[in-house]
Amino acid sequence: MNPTPIILDCDPGHDDALAIILAAYNPAIDLRGITTVSGNGGIDKVTQNALRVCALAKIQVPVAQGSGVSLMGFADAATDIHGASALDGAPLPEPTFELSKESGVELIARLVEESVEPITLVATGPLTNIALFLKLYPQLISKIAHIVFMGGSAGRGNRSPYAEFNIWMDPEAAEVVLHSGLPLTMCGLDVTHEALVTTEVFAEIQKLDTHLSTTVVGLLHFFREKYYEVFEMPDPPLHDPVAIAVLIDPTVVTSKFVNVEVELEGVHTRGATVVDIFNRTHRTPNTTVALSLDAPKFWALMTDAIEKAGLA
Amino acid sequence: MKKNLILDVDTGVDDAFAILFAARHPEINLLGITCVDGNTNLENVIANTLKTLDAAGAGDIPVARGATRPLIDEPRYAEFVHGSDGLLDMGIPPSKRVLDPRPAVELIRDLIEGAAGPVTLIPLAPLTNIALFLRAFPDTAAKLERIVLMGGSASAGNATATAEFNIWHDPEAAAIVFSSGIPITMYGLDVFTRLQLTHDHGTELKSREHECSQFSGELIQRFVKQFTALADQSEITLGDYGAVATAIAPHLVTMERYRVVVDTTFGPNRGQTVCDRRTFADSAQDSIHSNAPSVDVVMDLDVDAITEMWMRTITQ
Numbered sequence: 001m002n003p004t005p006i007i008l009d010c011d012p013g014h015d016d017a018l019a020i021i022l023a024a025y026n027p028a029i030d031l032r033g034i035t036t037v038s039g040n041g042g043i044d045k046v047t048q049n050a051l052r053v054c055a056l057a058k059i060q061v062p063v064a065q066g067s068g069v070s071l072m073g074f075a076d077a078a079t080d081i082h083g084a085s086a087l088d089g090a091p092l093p094e095p096t097f098e099l100s101k102e103s104g105v106e107l108i109a110r111l112v113e114e115s116v117e118p119i120t121l122v123a124t125g126p127l128t129n130i131a132l133f134l135k136l137y138p139q140l141i142s143k144i145a146h147i148v149f150m151g152g153s154a155g156r157g158n159r160s161p162y163a164e165f166n167i168w169m170d171p172e173a174a175e176v177v178l179h180s181g182l183p184l185t186m187c188g189l190d191v192t193h194e195a196l197v198t199t200e201v202f203a204e205i206q207k208l209d210t211h212l213s214t215t216v217v218g219l220l221h222f223f224r225e226k227y228y229e230v231f232e233m234p235d236p237p238l239h240d241p242v243a244i245a246v247l248i249d250p251t252v253v254t255s256k257f258v259n260v261e262v263e264l265e266g267v268h269t270r271g272a273t274v275v276d277i278f279n280r281t282h283r284t285p286n287t288t289v290a291l292s293l294d295a296p297k298f299w300a301l302m303t304d305a306i307e308k309a310g311l312a
Numbered sequence: 313m314k315k316n317l318i319l320d321v322d323t324g325v326d327d328a329f330a331i332l333f334a335a336r337h338p339e340i341n342l343l344g345i346t347c348v349d350g351n352t353n354l355e356n357v358i359a360n361t362l363k364t365l366d367a368a369g370a371g372d373i374p375v376a377r378g379a380t381r382p383l384i385d386e387p388r389y390a391e392f393v394h395g396s397d398g399l400l401d402m403g404i405p406p407s408k409r410v411l412d413p414r415p416a417v418e419l420i421r422d423l424i425e426g427a428a429g430p431v432t433l434i435p436l437a438p439l440t441n442i443a444l445f446l447r448a449f450p451d452t453a454a455k456l457e458r459i460v461l462m463g464g465s466a467s468a469g470n471a472t473a474t475a476e477f478n479i480w481h482d483p484e485a486a487a488i489v490f491s492s493g494i495p496i497t498m499y500g501l502d503v504f505t506r507l508q509l510t511h512d513h514g515t516e517l518k519s520r521e522h523e524c525s526q527f528s529g530e531l532i533q534r535f536v537k538q539f540t541a542l543a544d545q546s547e548i549t550l551g552d553y554g555a556v557a558t559a560i561a562p563h564l565v566t567m568e569r570y571r572v573v574v575d576t577t578f579g580p581n582r583g584q585t586v587c588d589r590r591t592f593a594d595s596a597q598d599s600i601h602s603n604a605p606s607v608d609v610v611m612d613l614d615v616d617a618i619t620e621m622w623m624r625t626i627t628q
Contacts, residue, residue: 067447068450069447071383071443071447071484071488072484072487072488072576073488073491073492103448103449105448128447132444132447132448135379135383135440135444136415136417136444136448137415138379138380172383172384172484175384176383176384264384264578265577265578
């Protein structure tokens with residue numbers, strides 16, 4: 001089977017960094033480009049991080065900087081989880097290539113336009129760039145095969161009691177994506193909180209004993225400490241690579257096709273995804289929502305990519 | 313020096329009045345026009361805009377395709393005012409003009425980057441294209457001299473009791489534009505209906521030979537007929553044109569500076585431009601307005617001079 005061509009829109013971020021590595025080092029994925037969006041850190045930081053992760057893992061794809069604020073102009077960062085650089089915990093090499101001169105949405109538009117096959121967009125940050133792309137280039141929407149996003153939750157949130165961080169950062173962009181009419185897959189906290197970096201996982205990665213695996217372990221140790229501080233979770237959830245894993249092997253998750261809406265107002269719940277699992281609203285289903293994860297299968301894919309990247 | 317203008321339109325009868333003027337006024341350098349859905353759907357807007365440029369006898373002015381719908385809401389048109397084709401179904405054959413291949417926001421960027429001197433952006437429509445431009449190309453947007461927009465109200469609304477149509481059509485886009493920090497002049501409902509024309513203005517224009525006067529006269533008379541049927545009203549307004557007039561002749565209007573917040577909540581005031589007209593406000597109690605940028609709101613105008621300027625430009 002031909003690899004799935006994707007563009008990865010991300011805000012690295014520890015788990016984004018691992019999503020980049022999985023996308024670049026699994027043969028089922030054809031990573032065409034990377035765009036950045038402010039989220040886990042400010043736009044300059046996450047863009048630098050994307051370039052540094054590419055340098056670390058010897059990845060050579062166009063990287064373009066996207067939006068520094070949400071659609072409505074909001075900016076924030078998750079320094080409590082990702083640290084001051086948005087990717088604290090291990091030294092990373094300097095970038096080995098230049099940032100694209102195009103903006104994030106322009107790069108997405110060009111890559112989609114140039115592609116013979118339809119492109120899948122994978123978003124592991126706030127959905128600002130994706131929403132802007134859909135609004136700016138409606139004539140290219142027919143060339144999008146699928147949008148997979150890490151974000152939302154059918155249950156509780158993590159940035160606020162009921163809102164997950166990526167959707168909370170830009171609820172209006174999520175609204176645009178959810179109403180795009182395109183095939184959508186949501187990998188929310190329901191499934192990413194099962195992608196836990198356990199002691200056994202640490203041991204597996206450590207065993208690879210490459211420069212890259214050692215760096216990854218350093219990054220994930222920082223991530224683990226922060227997750228314990230903030231959420232009292234002994235093992236941190238590696239959210240973002242799940243959105244890549246479902247494209248490599250859909251059986252990594254079990255999911256349900258249901259209606260998902262996003263709360264745009266809400267005194268206490270702005271940015272919450274309202275996931276109608278039992279079709280109580282009779283709204284038209286628009287999203288395939290991943291609800292549980294085959295963790296061993298997921299980790300087999302992830303550690304395989306870390307191994308391959310370390311040997312590259 | 314000529315003033316560099318870019319128009320963003322949802323043509324629309326009064327958008328046509330504005331385009332005819334901007335394309336013909338000797339002190340305006342009309343760099344380009346971008347289209348957005350609003351009064352009618354985008355395809356109609358594009359067709360009407362091109363036909364209007366033909367009637368104006370305009371040169372090769374780039375016209376680009378913009379958003380087909382608001383950022384969040386479903387589109388809601390005003391065809392009961394502007395006719396099923398958005399230009400009172402005059403039966404004019406399609407224009408032979410060719411659309412610019414660039415999307416509206418890219419055209420706006422290129423025009424600003426390529427202009428000799430400052431550029432004023434004049435949105436006469438829902439602010440979808442402008443909001444997308446601000447987010448997609450913030451560095452270019454910062455070079456804008458000013459945005460003079462038709463929309464909003466410091467008093468009552470028209471689409472709803474409190475919201476003016478352009479803002480109500482895409483409140484999120486309006487909120488993005490109003491909070492952008494770019495200097496904004498708001499030409500809204502406080503003055504929108506003041507520039508009035510009657511059937512006789514149409515007759516006067518139709519007595520003249522050239523195409524622009526003929527087209528304008530016919531449009532005015534059809535609009536009068538429409539308003540007589542709709543609201544038993546024999547005067548029509550030059551509407552959107554007033555914003556263009558404000559941009560080039562600010563001495564003919566009176567403005568007040570108000571802090572303006574666009575209501576994007578989903579209650580009865582969605583789309584209202586909430587203008588703070590208090591003379592004394594306890595800012596500690598009202599962080600919403602004390603943090604909002606001030607906007608120059610047109611509250612009065614020299615009706616005769618501005619109307620005469622339009623008639624003169626159309627017939628010149």
